[in-house]
Amino acid sequence: MAPSHTVRILDGNTFVVSEATGDIEATPTEPTGLFSIDTRFLSKWVLTINGERLNALSYDDLQYFESRFFLVPGLATHYVDAKLSIIRERAVGGSFRESITILNHDEKAVDLEIRMDAAADFADLFEVKDEILNKKGESYAEAEPDQLRLGYRRGNFRRETLISSSEPASYDRNGFSYQVHLEPNEQWDTDIHVRTHALGPGGRDLRIGLRVHGTERLALQHDLEEWIAKAPKVNSEHGELCSTYRRCLVDLAALRFAPLSLGGQTLPAAGLPWFMTMFGRDSILTCLQTLPFTPELSATTLRILAALQGTRFDDFREEDPGRILHEMRYGESAAFEEQPHSPYYGSVDATPLFVILLDEYERWSGDAALVKELEQECRRALHWIDDCADLVGNGYIWYERRNTDNGLENQCWKDSWDSISYADGSLPPFPRATCEVQGYAYDAKIRAARLARRFWDDPAYAEQLEREAAQLKERFNRDWWVADGGYYALALDPDGRQCDVLSSNIGHLLWSGIVAEDRAEQVAAHLVGDRLFSGWGVRTLAEGEVRYNPIGYHNGTVWPFDTSFCAWGLRRYGFAEEAATIASGILDAARYFDGRLPEAFGGYRREQTKFPVEYPTACSPQAWSTGAPLLLLRTMLGLEPHEGHLAVEPRLPVGMGRIEVLDIPGRWGRVDAFARGRLDLHKLAG
Amino acid sequence: MAEATVRFFEDLDQQGYEPLLAKLSGTLRFDLHEGPQTMHWLVRIDRGQIRVSREDMEADAVVGSSPGLFEDLVTGRENGLAALLRGDMTITGDARLIVQLDRIFPGPPHSVGPHRYRKGVR
Numbered sequence: 059m060a061p062s063h064t065v066r067i068l069d070g071n072t073f074v075v076s077e078a079t080g081d082i083e084a085t086p087t088e089p090t091g092l093f094s095i096d097t098r099f100l101s102k103w104v105l106t107i108n109g110e111r112l113n114a115l116s117y118d119d120l121q122y123f124e125s126r127f128f129l130v131p132g133l134a135t136h137y138v139d140a141k142l143s144i145i146r147e148r149a150v151g152g153s154f155r156e157s158i159t160i161l162n163h164d165e166k167a168v169d170l171e172i173r174m175d176a177a178a179d180f181a182d183l184f185e186v187k188d189e190i191l192n193k194k195g196e197s198y199a200e201a202e203p204d205q206l207r208l209g210y211r212r213g214n215f216r217r218e219t220l221i222s223s224s225e226p227a228s229y230d231r232n233g234f235s236y237q238v239h240l241e242p243n244e245q246w247d248t249d250i251h252v253r254t255h256a257l258g259p260g261g262r263d264l265r266i267g268l269r270v271h272g273t274e275r276l277a278l279q280h281d282l283e284e285w286i287a288k289a290p291k292v293n294s295e296h297g298e299l300c301s302t303y304r305r306c307l308v309d310l311a312a313l314r315f316a317p318l319s320l321g322g323q324t325l326p327a328a329g330l331p332w333f334m335t336m337f338g339r340d341s342i343l344t345c346l347q348t349l350p351f352t353p354e355l356s357a358t359t360l361r362i363l364a365a366l367q368g369t370r371f372d373d374f375r376e377e378d379p380g381r382i383l384h385e386m387r388y389g390e391s392a393a394f395e396e397q398p399h400s401p402y403y404g405s406v407d408a409t410p411l412f413v414i415l416l417d418e419y420e421r422w423s424g425d426a427a428l429v430k431e432l433e434q435e436c437r438r439a440l441h442w443i444d445d446c447a448d449l450v451g452n453g454y455i456w457y458e459r460r461n462t463d464n465g466l467e468n469q470c471w472k473d474s475w476d477s478i479s480y481a482d483g484s485l486p487p488f489p490r491a492t493c494e495v496q497g498y499a500y501d502a503k504i505r506a507a508r509l510a511r512r513f514w515d516d517p518a519y520a521e522q523l524e525r526e527a528a529q530l531k532e533r534f535n536r537d538w539w540v541a542d543g544g545y546y547a548l549a550l551d552p553d554g555r556q557c558d559v560l561s562s563n564i565g566h567l568l569w570s571g572i573v574a575e576d577r578a579e580q581v582a583a584h585l586v587g588d589r590l591f592s593g594w595g596v597r598t599l600a601e602g603e604v605r606y607n608p609i610g611y612h613n614g615t616v617w618p619f620d621t622s623f624c625a626w627g628l629r630r631y632g633f634a635e636e637a638a639t640i641a642s643g644i645l646d647a648a649r650y651f652d653g654r655l656p657e658a659f660g661g662y663r664r665e666q667t668k669f670p671v672e673y674p675t676a677c678s679p680q681a682w683s684t685g686a687p688l689l690l691l692r693t694m695l696g697l698e699p700h701e702g703h704l705a706v707e708p709r710l711p712v713g714m715g716r717i718e719v720l721d722i723p724g725r726w727g728r729v730d731a732f733a734r735g736r737l738d739l740h741k742l743a744g
Numbered sequence: 745m746a747e748a749t750v751r752f753f754e755d756l757d758q759q760g761y762e763p764l765l766a767k768l769s770g771t772l773r774f775d776l777h778e779g780p781q782t783m784h785w786l787v788r789i790d791r792g793q794i795r796v797s798r799e800d801m802e803a804d805a806v807v808g809s810s811p812g813l814f815e816d817l818v819t820g821r822e823n824g825l826a827a828l829l830r831g832d833m834t835i836t837g838d839a840r841l842i843v844q845l846d847r848i849f850p851g852p853p854h855s856v857g858p859h860r861y862r863k864g865v866r
Contacts, residue, residue: 214831257831365844369764370851372823378857393829400826434763450861458859489861552861 064090069123069150069278070315071095071327071334071388072254078114080127080146080156081105084179089186092154092219092252096335096389098186099208099219099254102177105146105158107131107170112144122312123278124149142168151278154252162240173235174250178219180210182389184397194394199231206234215393216257224249256388285311289351290722292691295715298649302687305653309679310344310352317362317386325359329657329680336401338363338382338408339471340681342415347622347685349422350692350722356419357428363412364435366401368442373460374398380442382408384466397464404466405473406447406457409439410498417505420513421699424725429513440506440523443499449489450552453533455499458489470495471620472563472598476605477612478549481558483604486551493546494563496534497570503527504571535574544580546573560589560600562617565624568631578631585624586636593664594647595621596640601661608661608671615658615673618644619682622689629693634709639739641690642711648687655683691719695731699724708733746783746811749776752818753785756848757796764847766792772841773803776811783811787845805837820850 066075072094076082082090082103092100105112112129119125129144141164148156162168180197195212205222206229225248227234238246255263285307292303315327317336326348328340341363345356368381375398376384387399398404413436420429449456459465466473470492478492479485503523510520538546540558547556548563564581567573573581584590589600595616599606607614621644628637647670648655657680660671695717696707703726710717714735721728756762774785784800809817813832816822824846827833835842 215829216831365767365840366847369847370820370849371855371857372851373855373857374852375823377851388829393826393831395823395826400823400829431767434766446858449858456861458861460856460859489859553863 064088065117065119065125065127067119067123067125067148067150068312068334069152072150072152072154073334074100074148074150074154076103078117078127079105079112079129080114080117080125080148081111084181084186086187086189091181091186092254093183093334094254095256096183096387096392097217097254097256098181098183099178099217100154100176100252101179101181102175104175105129105144106173106175107142107144107160109171109173121279121282122308123151142170149278153254156250156252158248158250160238160240160246162242162244165242167239167241167244170238170240171235172238173233175233176206176208176219176221177232178208178210180217180390182391183387184389184391195390201229201231201234203229205229206231212390212394215390216255218255218257220253220255222251224251282308282311285352290728291720292717293720294717296713296717298653299645299687299714299717302645302648302653303691306684306687307351309654309684310348310355310681313679313681313684314355323358323362324355325362326355326681326685328682329678335388336362336383336386338384339405339411342382342408342411343619343623344681344685345415346411346418347619347682347689349418350697350719350724351688353419353423353723356415357423357425360412360416360419360428360432363408364432367435367438368403372403375400375402376404376460376465378403378442378446380409380438380440381446382412382439384408384469398461402465404457404459404461404469406455406469407471407495407498409442409447410455410495410502412436413439413502413506414498417509420509422724424702426513429509433509433514436506436509440502443502444526450491452554453530454491454550455495456489456491456552468492472612474611476610477598478557479559479605480555481604486549486555486557489552490549490557492549492563493534493538494566494570496530496538497567497572500527500530500534500572501570503530531572531574534572535577539577544577545584546581559603559605560584562590562596562598562620562624565596565620565627568627569623570627571630573631575631578633582628582631582633582636585628586639591640591643592616592661594643594659594670596624597661606661609673610661611658611673614661616647616661616670617658617683618647618655618686622686622693625690625693629696629709634696635737635739637693638709638711638737641694642714642739644686644690651678653687654679655686656680657683691717695719695733697722697731702726704729704731706731706733709737710735711737711739746776746815748815748819749785749811753787753796756787756794760794761792762794762848763792765789765794765844768792768841768844770805770838770841771803772845773800773806774814775806775808776814777808778811789841789845803837805835805839805841807842808834808836817849820852820855823852824849 064075074092075090084091084101091098110131115128117127127146143161145159198209200207208219210217294300313326314324316324325341326344327334328337341359345359363382366383368377381403383401384405385399386401391397392399447455457469504527507520507523510516540547545564547558548561549557590596599613605613625637625641650669656672656678658673694710698705710733712735717733719731768789772787776783786797786799788795
């Protein structure tokens, strides 16, 4: 079965990925299972009746935390014996619960052996795509009278899965079973409870005191309803826009994640299934996208990232004083330092983005207290930019990994190994500096200057930051401009040579404000031009470049999040029609995914494929793809906090019809925004 | 024995204020167990103001570790969060306190920090 047919439910970082029958049989190519804190607690969960596997008639994803499967005995290739039907209903909420209902439709009584095979390999999330062969610890399975205990122990590191049932079952080391006699039209039910334990030597779970909300189904349902009720309402003649918006809100709720030991505050995790953890970059960019709709995520994200800001030099984790973390993990490989994620700091953009988010958040919320609370963290972040990140000593942010075993080579958002190249396709040496990060540094300084003047009572620091920003802008426009192409280079090598390919990164430069006014028009023209704009969105790398590949991860695919920031940048420099053009491309694409945009899709021309081709192993839902439609709405409506009120300056394409966004929260209380599509985009394209 | 641990806590007490803990208030007791013996250190934090004593009294968070592991933590040879995940260090009570205090432990002794680039020197 293809991965896209797996059924996923989740709550925080506990989630279940199963086949359409509800069964779990993990293999390296089909990494299904019950996962929590980056560990697989069930790798096998197979229901049989009288030794026979079941066949799915249908399944429902009821909510993100629950699903239901309708099954009959026998495999799909066999004659389907519909005299028995089986309903599996499951939910995650801290633990995993499954109820099984069996109905006998026959006119005769039946005797059934109902069996669940259960096993746990306790694979670390980093190893689920490998054959799990040489675990360093020992596994155990204990069948007790009223439960099955599956466990894994390595020194003091212990993880356990405890399985129990409301109906008496007989447990063995490989699962449990029931002998059931059913009269005609009789029904049988049981509730199975699977608890995951991460135990220290005292037997205490690491996660105690962490719950964001109650873990019962009703509490989860209530929490989701409250989340949706609190967010602004979107009404539109373009009905699919409303359903996309609702999908995004629900997915954002699902992706909320409370890191261990930080008091239950939540931030957006990066994405299901492999990134249900905190990522500095992804969490911050998602907050920036969603500020007008779910501003509370920003405050907690800032606090959590501040609480884990780097304080010392650690070459394994690539930690520096002032650096904002890249990724946190809780599995065995992080615990035993086989991977550096405890946490890992290897990104260069999260630190300036942290400062940007704080300022943007204050402009919306008016939360001066948080700006004061995080003053020292902001100053440390800015110091990191000037000191630790400037490896070449010429005033730019550079990166070169210090952890050469498993650190990231490219520490920007395009973090695959071949994402940064010269026009001839060859890869530059290290250290490298990518353009968008210089833009972020510029913006961080400009924004921090505002904070210093207005909230930190330090006008001298504000002036210093503005001076530095102005110098950076001048220097950048000299060193990075590719004169014969009319755009900015993707990166510089340490000798100052340009990686002179045309890439989507120039859109982030517009967003940051580092682009010289007289060059903005050329940059804007590229973003909606044939080489970058596919018709659905902006390609990561332009068609015609040596490394361009429509399904190259960072070398030609379209990332909805990336395009959403390009749109914001276009709008910032006054290119409202261009912004609306690429925004409507992404919103059109969203319709093909029922409102849930994947991480990336192919860079093929829209006329060529007629529908957006999903990138093969794209992660979904993914936080910053989920945030993209929200940022695009903001961009098209021209929502901008301005001197204590919300300015609205809509520029919508004709096809969008009328859009209203009601109850937008902020320092103004709650206000409504109305817009009507008036732009004829075909005129622009022509 | 446990020299670095003693120095760590004495320095912390003398320092009196730690800006990295400015947002933190609470009491944190370290129980360093070895066989039947347990050494106690009590750290009181009041918005970054710190006092350290050897009292064994109730605290908002209690951290358990071997004296050997703790020596390694305060000299940067071991990492606090990894030790927590491994179960080698335990925490009961308000876990935020140890996650924050961990930030004042030093980095690994062999870590050199950013690799400054000099043309021709690679």
